[in-house]
Amino acid sequence: MPLSVAVFDCVEVALFEVNQGLISSKQEARAAMIPAEKLADIQRSVAGNIPDRIPGMRAALVGHGVGCPDPQRTILLTGHIIDFKKGNQALRYFVGFGAGAQKFSVTARAVRKSDGALLAEGDVTDRKVGGWVGGNDDKGLDDFGEKVAVFLKRSLPSSR
Known part of the structure; x- marks a missing residue:
């Protein structure tokens, strides 16, 4: 049976993970500092x-x-946070030029829940570097959630 959006009707979203042990880059070190409530x-x-x-x-x-x-x-969607910057809205607004940038970056993986067959895997990143009001944390989080959902949609052939 071809793997397409039409074959699935539900996605189980797991809590995304971070490296807590071996850190091999400054991005992984930043990601390891993400608060548990932010993962939720x-x-x-x-x-x-x-x-x-x-x-x-x-x-x-x-x-x-x-x-x-x-x-x-059912699709099981997991993610491994590969970079995270909390950012600072005031710096984005008043300083600009990349100061206070917010960043979420994850390697997302979608598998069929029943047998673990890989459906999609790829990196998804969202950055907030400016904007006339500097962007806020909730907007950045929602934009990131939207990008992951769009990644999933684009990764599956659609017959809808």
Whole structure:
């Protein structure tokens, strides 16, 4: 059976992970400092954007007691945070030139839940470097969640 969006109707979004042990770059060191509550915010943002970006698709949060009903029609979405900068809205607004930049970067991986067949894997990055009001943390988080959902949609052939 070809792997397409039409084959699936639900995505289980796992809590994205970070390296806690061996650090091999300054980006991984920054990612390792991401607060646990920010990881939960990312999980909710990604899950919230999936139904909006992929018509007919539902999303569930892994670890919250409710999963998708049919593993054959379920995508498990995981992510490994490879870089994170909290950023500073005031610096983005008043200084500009990249000061206070916010960044989320993840290697996302989508597999069929029933057998672990790889559907998609790739890096997704969102940056906030300016804007007339400097962008805020919630906007950056929502934009990142949207980019991950769009990555998933584009990674699967669509017959919808």
